[in-house]
Amino acid sequence: MLRWIIFLLFVAILEIYAFQAFKTLIRSKWFFIFYYVTSAVAIAFIVYQLFHFDRKVGQTPKTMLTFGLLLLLYLPKLLITIILFGEDLVRFVMGLFSWATKNTSESFLPERRKFVSQVALGIAAIPFVSLLYGVTLGKYNFKVIKQTLFFPDLPDAFDGTTITHISDVHSGSFDDEAKIQYAIDLINQQNSDLVLFTGDIVNTHAKEMDPWIDTFKGIHAPKYGKYSILGNHDYGEYVEWNSSAEKQANFEAIKDIHRKIDFKLLLNEHIKIENGQHQIALVGVENWGRKFGERGDLNLAAEGLTKEDFKIVMSHDPSHWDEKIQHHENHFHLTLSGHTHGMQFGIEIPGWIKWSPVQYVYKQWAGLYENAGKYIYVNRGFGFHAYPGRVGIMPEITVIELKKGEKVV
Known part of the structure; x- marks a missing residue:
């Protein structure tokens, strides 16, 4: 009271x-x-x-x-x-x-x-x-942001490989079928070699995705496939359940969504993507975050990989990179995250200013960050949550091109 x-x-x-x-x-x-x-x-x-x-x-x-x-x-x-x-x-x-x-x-x-x-x-x-x-136009003002990254040890066969990265769908917030279809069409127009989704497919309940299964299934199958991981919202932690069995059933249904839209869900595991004699490893961890649970097990997910293997990590919360991944002795080349949404509020003028209140909570909150040749890219999010809009920080579809060699300054 x-x-x-x-x-x-x-x-x-x-x-x-x-x-x-x-x-x-x-x-x-x-x-x-x-x-x-x-x-x-x-x-x-x-x-x-x-x-x-x-x-x-x-x-x-x-x-x-x-x-x-x-x-x-x-x-x-x-x-x-x-x-x-x-x-x-x-x-x-x-x-x-x-x-x-x-x-x-x-x-x-x-x-x-x-x-x-x-x-x-x-x-x-x-x-x-x-x-x-933000609530009328901004929430569906999708932006395609392109980034080229250079790695001296990238296998030759993967020079020029492109990755489309999306994150934080939050399908339970959608209210405009035409706008979501437009965003899916944008994803397909990129013609990337690999499509990766880094978690939070719903707000809480698996049924939120039911109206959107066919729409997201329409993401074209690229050369190297479509892969995904879970985010903090996918575990059903933010509501009260009638029983643990009900919560578990919802969790299993959320995991099954990925199969329904033809994404391979990685749960603390990795797969090797091959091109001829060469390969790169895609490492998918469950959610690990300072504030929202530590289910992710990087060592388990990367078991059997060596420091010399070229590795891309999918980890929903960028605090995982900040605290664990960037300092790991196994040298994870690139980490893809989301989670922050850029707080859906801020000021961003490329080349001039990038500010949001969320930067006082997360050191890596939107865009590209680098430390000693190891990179993290934090996607600004596909959907929206809580506040039904976006101001300044727009919904993002990221396209990353991998290049072999040193970055030209």
Whole structure:
């Protein structure tokens, strides 16, 4: 009960400050009637949905809508509150100074300045418009990002091999069949030699993928095949189950999804991809992460491989590379991960800036990273989760070309 009181008190403070900003600039009675009604309806809807969240069901389109609405309405109001609260501190200090110097006026506090309210509303409009774009267009604004990597010890037969890498499908969040088909067509247009998927095929329940089986089965079988691993969401850890048997049955059904869409699921194991006399090893580990479980067993997955073998690791959570893989004596050349989604929120201008709040949690959170000739590529994610949109960090289809030799600087 206390958390609800704190939440409602916090919302009330944001509403009071937002109202003051609008009141400074707008005098229309009808505007404020509309403002009161829409705010009351939105708060009622959010509170109702949060209060009735079913932990046995987990995330649904309604819960995502609730979270999206919460961000859309109250992130801008939070910025307004911060700016006007700062102005209040200044007004309070000025009032104290006037009182101390006996320079009294009609009011202890000076009036709010119209300019400050204009600035606050202008700044607040930026996240409002961005979040609105994110839930309408951004979540399906797929980007194909291409990357060429050089390895001196790449087997000759694999020079020029291309890999299409996708991650974090989260099929339970989809709501537009045409957009998903468009993304599958983009994958097929790359004509890569190998297609790899690095986990989180659903949010929680295997049935989320049922409407999308045929769509994802439509990913063309490339020269070297289609392979996949599991992510943290694939284990059903984020809802309450009626029994352990029910949870296990869901897990088995999730694993079977990969067979249904013609992907070979790797569970702490590796396969060797051959081209004539040459081969590379594809190592697939179960989820390993600092925060979301350590089921992955890299040593088991790579058992029998040597330091000289060329190895590509599929590991869902990039913290695995940061803590284990990059320091491993067996020298894993390339790791492919996902998991972070780039937080689905940030600023990214290639060659200029790449920022997201998630970078304060994960050192490797989007794109390519290198240490001593060992690489990790973190895919920004195919789908979306929790917030039903993307701002700045767009859904990604990665195409990696492997080249033999040294990188030309």
